[in-house]
Amino acid sequence: MALSESKKLSEVATWLREADGLLVTAGAGMGVDSGLPDFRGREGFWRAYPALKLSNMNFEDIASPAAIRRMPTLGWGFYGHRLELYRRTTPHVGFEILRRWAEHMEHGLFVFTSNVDGQFQKAGYPEDRVVECHGSIHHLQCSECCSRDIWAADGVRPVVDEKTCRLVSELPTCPRCGAIARPNILMFEDGDWIDDRAEQQRARLDRWLQGVFRPVVIELGAGRAIPTVRLMSERNGPHVIRINPREHRIAPHLGLGIAGEALETLRQTDTALFRT
Template identity: 60%
Template sequence: MINSINFAAELLAQADALIVSAGAGMGVDSGLPDFRGNEGFWKAYPALGRARMDFTSIASPQAFRQDPALAWGFYGHRLALYRATSPHEGFGLLRRWGARMEHGASVFTSNVDGQFQLSGFDPQRTVECHGSIHHLQCMAPCGGDIWSADEFAPDVDAAACRLRNAPPTCPHCGGLARPNILMFGDWEWLERRSEQQAARQQAWLARVKQPLVIELGAGTAIPSVRHFSHRIVQQHGGRLVRINPREPQVPGAQDVGIAMGALQGLRAIAARLA
């Protein structure tokens, strides 16, 4: 493990750009819930546990169609939680490492929580491949508009997981609005915002020569982030440092796997750089 951490520190020193790729495990050290398995999910949302409703059922357009107050109770609670959560110190470490590099840092994340922007990462260099809870779209959708959720203040009965106040509505048709997030069984998600983010990142990558990907808390169950990390290695000559307590294996001999949580792994690398 010590050799892996030393190697990761060496790769940081050689890189001209930092690419942070992050999954759900990145937020755990900030106190955010990890929805791995029904038991953890139902512990965070006991009302859904009593109803035996799993994550894939509530995180779906069908839930908004069948019971908007319940669906917005779940997403409204998450929105309030993410607004109130302070990103852990690992975000700051990554931001400082990227700032020292010629081309700076860029982010690719499947997380919808906005924690990277909250911690000071450039929104213009952040790709949210599954969308953002801080943005809304029409449920229908009646058009292609995506707008900020800043004006929506959810009042949620946490015990019942139900929204008490009026849900947000589409400014064009007046119908129900939903988070601009890719859900399960979702054919209505508007991808335009995420596609624009990805296009900006591709233009940035064209200038980079020796990128280092630090991947954090991204598993194989929903492999969007892992696929991205591997693509950077294969197409852009990047190197990969994968920090994951359960699945730290890496594809190449020149890559590094560290079997730790996100914050623990970043702190270990920082200690070598000091």
């Protein structure tokens, strides 16, 4: 017999009290409550970038190394707009709720996210406790891969014409060879992504997991289309809490699913944790 939502929240509260470490796994749905777009479907993407609808370009077309090379001002118009959007965005209070839970656990928390927005670090999470499995928009690499250098994008201040989605400021370039720089992000059809930084992050997570004996996994807004985050969660069951408004189902031997948005469900769980 399926558990009611209140029973699920009570079970989650028990798991959290007994855990010695919290693994937070997060997809695009984690940022929606902060006001970030999740590009769900072509129409969702075009609502965020109407200029690209006029060119009949979808997310996969523009989020690619080929777009950066062939149409650099358009490619950097898209990524430059995203970079500035993420810099302006304030993480919602759900980030703080998770941190507060982990403060009472022996090994604290670790984050595994497919998001490239840097919101966990902006919310105060330590850099060495975050895995960005698809890279970070706040770091750059050479589009021609002249080296394996990865550097911070702090000095890049893109100015974008939102009507055309084109960069009107200077294109970022590689300091080593002068070629156009690109975000250190795993794009579509991307054989050039330099994953050294992500691999170092993953090695730190693996070491942390070796010392955690009673982990709880909180998965937030991770869909099935690209299942990297969901697979990471399931590898670290059986206490996985999958929070997702539509795709929340999970095998009972791995955990339990809660249909809901990230922030509201975290608030409800927080209430249950202190009530029981």
